[in-house]
Amino acid sequence: MDAIVRPTPVLSGEIGALSSKNYTTRYLLVAALSEGTSTVYYPAHSEDSDAIRRCIADLGAELQEDGEKIVIRGFGRHPKPVKELNVGNAGAVLRFLMAVAALCPDVTFVNTYPDSLGKRPHDDLIEALGQMNVEIEHNAGRLPIRIRGGQPQGGRIRVSGEVSSQYLSALLFLTPLLEEDSEITVTGDLKSKVVVGQTLEVLEQAGIVIHAAEDYLSFRVPGRQSYAAKTYTVQGDYPGSAAVLAAAAVTESDVTIHRLAENSRQGERAVVDVLRMMEVPLTHENGTVHVQGTGRLKAVEFDGDAATDAVLAMVAAAVFAEGTSRFYNVENLRYKECDRITDYLAELAKAGARVEERRDEIIVHGRPEGVEGGVTINAHYDHRVIMALTVVGLRSKEPLLIKDAHHVAKSYPQFFDHLRALGARVEWVN
Numbered sequence: 001m002d003a004i005v006r007p008t009p010v011l012s013g014e015i016g017a018l019s020s021k022n023y024t025t026r027y028l029l030v031a032a033l034s035e036g037t038s039t040v041y042y043p044a045h046s047e048d049s050d051a052i053r054r055c056i057a058d059l060g061a062e063l064q065e066d067g068e069k070i071v072i073r074g075f076g077r078h079p080k081p082v083k084e085l086n087v088g089n090a091g092a093v094l095r096f097l098m099a100v101a102a103l104c105p106d107v108t109f110v111n112t113y114p115d116s117l118g119k120r121p122h123d124d125l126i127e128a129l130g131q132m133n134v135e136i137e138h139n140a141g142r143l144p145i146r147i148r149g150g151q152p153q154g155g156r157i158r159v160s161g162e163v164s165s166q167y168l169s170a171l172l173f174l175t176p177l178l179e180e181d182s183e184i185t186v187t188g189d190l191k192s193k194v195v196v197g198q199t200l201e202v203l204e205q206a207g208i209v210i211h212a213a214e215d216y217l218s219f220r221v222p223g224r225q226s227y228a229a230k231t232y233t234v235q236g237d238y239p240g241s242a243a244v245l246a247a248a249a250v251t252e253s254d255v256t257i258h259r260l261a262e263n264s265r266q267g268e269r270a271v272v273d274v275l276r277m278m279e280v281p282l283t284h285e286n287g288t289v290h291v292q293g294t295g296r297l298k299a300v301e302f303d304g305d306a307a308t309d310a311v312l313a314m315v316a317a318a319v320f321a322e323g324t325s326r327f328y329n330v331e332n333l334r335y336k337e338c339d340r341i342t343d344y345l346a347e348l349a350k351a352g353a354r355v356e357e358r359r360d361e362i363i364v365h366g367r368p369e370g371v372e373g374g375v376t377i378n379a380h381y382d383h384r385v386i387m388a389l390t391v392v393g394l395r396s397k398e399p400l401l402i403k404d405a406h407h408v409a410k411s412y413p414q415f416f417d418h419l420r421a422l423g424a425r426v427e428w429v430n
């Protein structure tokens, strides 16, 4: 399905933030890795969170869900010997379950999104699992991937952090269950370091002990641990909310989003500080962000690695700022649902934005007068491209037609409903 985004000068109203994608993935996973019964309150509902529900059920977890919670009886260190798993387009789910699959005799991860997840590299995790006595067949580091595990071995493990933090997180979920103690060393720079903090937070809540160096480049993981059965509550999601906040920042607005904890470990909560640096009038108190936008913004410089999933939304806001903005240290945006530098900037430029790419930077020459719009946007299968171009469309002179905008459901199926509730002129077309 496509979406039309029409110019909308004013937004106002209140919404509750969607539930965090990253915490939902992690809580459902640690619940599955426990042998008892855990409860997860307010799990996200999206394609990626459906993917983890489906896969842990295939691996033997029992799930019962109502409107507010999901109750999970886990499989511990003994997943069912399933033959095939389908993670849809969910990168984190794939990488975390590749580690869990090391406990199974023979699992194949199928390739259902050849033009998105099917293009993303997993070599660094394949290489690390190889060190652990796990046999892996793969298509040049990409899906489909067949894992023959059964007897993974802990010990000394080296993993690269240059492309994604998800490989390291995957190993942190698996190694506590092994017979041996493990020492994990991260080679190269660790990208998305803050997200590893979310992994460690959830592991600690699940009763797992990990000794992490302060820089997150080395870890000692005692073996023979068990995941405790617990009750977890999923917090609100900053990456998805970042797009709504950016929409409020580029319009005349009076927009409130609830359920965004100030002390969250989500790096993307930096979107609030970045918008403040851009001189967008806002407050953030008691878990509520209130934006009273004037549509006027100042350019900003920001280390995007600290808030990887909010960079596209912040760039969309910078399209209308006074001056030149620079988002640096963002090379790993190239290895997400699409190349979020080249592909994203191509769509922004089509809409009339003045943008430049470097290998690891996005540069935006702001156009406070607005952009032309009036073009068709290719979503590149990327929910965050869809949300960011929607922000741009609100302040384009002519509407934007976003092709295949239904891929927004990867993380935020209610995104257009939420924007419409705030007065945005967006609609689905077939």
Ligand SMILES: O=C(O)C1=C[C@@H](OP(=O)(O)O)[C@@H](O)[C@H](O)C1
Residues within 6 Å of the ligand: 022, 025, 092, 163, 164, 165, 166, 169, 191, 192, 195, 308, 309, 332
């Ligand atoms: O661990 C996770 O749940 C995630 C880690 C990040 O990926 P990278 O580590 O590849 O940057 C992030 O972009 C992704 O949406 C979710």
Ligand SMILES: C=C(OP(=O)(O)O)C(=O)O
Residues within 6 Å of the ligand: 021, 089, 090, 091, 092, 093, 309, 336, 337, 384, 411
């Ligand atoms: C990159 C993302 O997700 P994943 O890596 O889990 O596919 C995202 O949600 O923006």
